[in-house]
Amino acid sequence: MFSFIGRGVFYIFIGSVIVGDRWWKYTSGALIGLVGLAYVVLEYIPSIEPPANMRDADAGWGAEQV
Known part of the structure; x- marks a missing residue:
């Protein structure tokens, strides 16, 4: 979840788990999978x-100085 590739793989996995036999499950799984594919593509665009x-591992939760 701390890089575009990691987040993209996560969304692709969730989309593949959601896909089912009904049209609404197929549609929602495909949309989430496409979002995951878009995140993976963002990793290779240098201007983004x-x-x-995602840049600073120390800037998240629990990083405050005591």
Whole structure:
């Protein structure tokens, strides 16, 4: 979840789990899978920078100094 590829693989996995025998399950799984594919493509576009929460591992939860 801390890189575009990791987030994309996660969404592709969730989309493949959702796909079922009904049309609404197939449609929702395909849409989530396409979002995951878009995240993987974003990793290879050099002009797109990841957000701050993906760049700094120390800037997230529990990083405050005591």
